Amino acid sequence: MSDPFKPRPAFAPWDRRELPGLFDVEESARRVGAYKWIEMRLFEALGGWIATVPELDVKMILGRHCYHHAWHAELFDKRLPELREMNTDRLCAPANDAMEAFVEALHEPDAPELTIEKLVGVFRVLMPRKIAAYTFHLNGTSRVTDAPTQRSLEFILQDEWNDWREGEMLLQSLIDTPEELERAIRRQHELEALVVRAGGITGPGTIGTTTEVEGAGV
Amino acid sequence: MRKQLPPEMLARDSRFVRTSIMDQILDPRNRKISERTIGPAKLAPGRPASADRARNLMHGIFTGEIQALEGAGRTMFDFDETEAPFALKLDMARQCWDEARHVEISIKLGEWMGTEIGEFTEATFLYEAACAPDPVLRLCGVNRALEGLAIDVFNTMKEFGDVSGDPVLEFCEDWMLADEVTHVKMGSDWLRRLTADDPERLERALDFQRTVDKLFSLGGFRGETDENPVHLARKLREMAGFSTTEIDEIAELSELARAEGKAAVEAAGSA
Numbered sequence: 001m002s003d004p005f006k007p008r009p010a011f012a013p014w015d016r017r018e019l020p021g022l023f024d025v026e027e028s029a030r031r032v033g034a035y036k037w038i039e040m041r042l043f044e045a046l047g048g049w050i051a052t053v054p055e056l057d058v059k060m061i062l063g064r065h066c067y068h069h070a071w072h073a074e075l076f077d078k079r080l081p082e083l084r085e086m087n088t089d090r091l092c093a094p095a096n097d098a099m100e101a102f103v104e105a106l107h108e109p110d111a112p113e114l115t116i117e118k119l120v121g122v123f124r125v126l127m128p129r130k131i132a133a134y135t136f137h138l139n140g141t142s143r144v145t146d147a148p149t150q151r152s153l154e155f156i157l158q159d160e161w162n163d164w165r166e167g168e169m170l171l172q173s174l175i176d177t178p179e180e181l182e183r184a185i186r187r188q189h190e191l192e193a194l195v196v197r198a199g200g201i202t203g204p205g206t207i208g209t210t211t212e213v214e215g216a217g218v
Numbered sequence: 219m220r221k222q223l224p225p226e227m228l229a230r231d232s233r234f235v236r237t238s239i240m241d242q243i244l245d246p247r248n249r250k251i252s253e254r255t256i257g258p259a260k261l262a263p264g265r266p267a268s269a270d271r272a273r274n275l276m277h278g279i280f281t282g283e284i285q286a287l288e289g290a291g292r293t294m295f296d297f298d299e300t301e302a303p304f305a306l307k308l309d310m311a312r313q314c315w316d317e318a319r320h321v322e323i324s325i326k327l328g329e330w331m332g333t334e335i336g337e338f339t340e341a342t343f344l345y346e347a348a349c350a351p352d353p354v355l356r357l358c359g360v361n362r363a364l365e366g367l368a369i370d371v372f373n374t375m376k377e378f379g380d381v382s383g384d385p386v387l388e389f390c391e392d393w394m395l396a397d398e399v400t401h402v403k404m405g406s407d408w409l410r411r412l413t414a415d416d417p418e419r420l421e422r423a424l425d426f427q428r429t430v431d432k433l434f435s436l437g438g439f440r441g442e443t444d445e446n447p448v449h450l451a452r453k454l455r456e457m458a459g460f461s462t463t464e465i466d467e468i469a470e471l472s473e474l475a476r477a478e479g480k481a482a483v484e485a486a487g488s489a
Contacts, residue, residue, distance in 0.1 A: 040304075043311050048219050048295030050314065051288035051345075054229040056321075056335075063287050063318030066294070070311030077304065110219045112229035 021142025022208075028146055029083035031137060033091025034099075034202040035130075036076035040092070041103045042126065043069035054112045058119070058170060065167070068159045075152040082148060095203030102194040116174055117187045123167030124184070125191040131160050133201040136208055221296045225342040225349065228288060233336030234281075239343045239433075244482060260444040261374060263382040271447070272378060273331050277338040279371060280324035282364075287317035289348025289360050302353045306412075309404050313361075316397045323390050330386055347430050354412050358423040361405020363430035366468070368398045369458060370440055373451035395454065402458035431471050438476030442469055446476070 011017075023031065046066040053059050080088040094100040106126060109117040138153045175181055200206025230236070261275070262268060290313040293302060302310075325335065347359035372395040379387030413420035434440065440448040450472065455465050 047291030050291035060318045063314040067315035
């Protein structure tokens, strides 16, 4: 039996977590506030659309996904006071005006014939952007100091992957004709242009900045 | 997307056939049916056409669940956070997931009972209760009145599953009942919180609930005698937070609705 009083390293040999991370408290809080804002706008839109889509399977899936995004918003809301932001409403805001314009455009389709447009906005534009932003945060933040955010992001990303896959499959099952394909592409293009202008979910730098490295590409 | 979606704009595929609740109650054939002496109206396996009546009721539950899903979704979208606080929206999102599951259960149960989607008509009166311009009224109309009715209906169907030897029906209804008790509690909690400093708003909401409760009693559809197909589930309603006085009031409203419904059928038949 090993001696329980023999000193061991504080960190196990396989624990490669490091200090510091890319974000200080303020920056992490700003990003989390933007995440909460976008999750709220998304679950509200999904909830509103349930009554406007005639496809029964889509209706039920929107109902389920709607709760997932509400839960994500709740996790982010709970994290904000821990990031020194006691007034959680202050940071629950769009990254910039362009992001607000993107969400306004995302919410736009209303008619029952526009299920493809509704789903493209969510599953081909917004969710890939969210997955990118959350993955960047997860990979970039300190896994020691910002561990609570990281833990939430891991749960959330699992939902995002599952829901994105289901949404993409829904779209593939709905797009049958060249005209429907054209509608999907057009819608994606319109919304991508807006989200590019915004710089992503948290504005420019959402997934970091690409800096030129001397000798790169040589 | 527009705010406040009217019932006529609810999106459905081509299998669904819409009808109005008044057309159903005032159908002149109802008089002939009520004149027949075929025993009590309570859902019982020995009664003629009980299987068809149970299938019809199950289809009604299915369309009701769709509308409850749509109503909860609209409450999230139609109001900003000054009207519907963040925590209320989270509860509505949770309810959306629950109602989506209930739609799934209802479809599978319908298939189990031999029913196709669209075999029976759909009335939109449940969603109409979710169109009130004040979220507190919606909570009273949907979470307390409609979900309260759901407790009565599911309990009736669960008992029918038990006495008719259908364990699948009994199993599913019991699970849905558990969710509905939560939804009623949710409605009562938010009613209290949102009207804490506004007794007039509370009274308006309770008035709306009485109106919806009476409408949901549907000319004797719900009550406490063998003449009512759906029975008031007193014990489960108490678990959901209804007081004895409130339950007594619903029983009185149901009796009133039964008498008014009977008079309407007679008037329609003699016209």
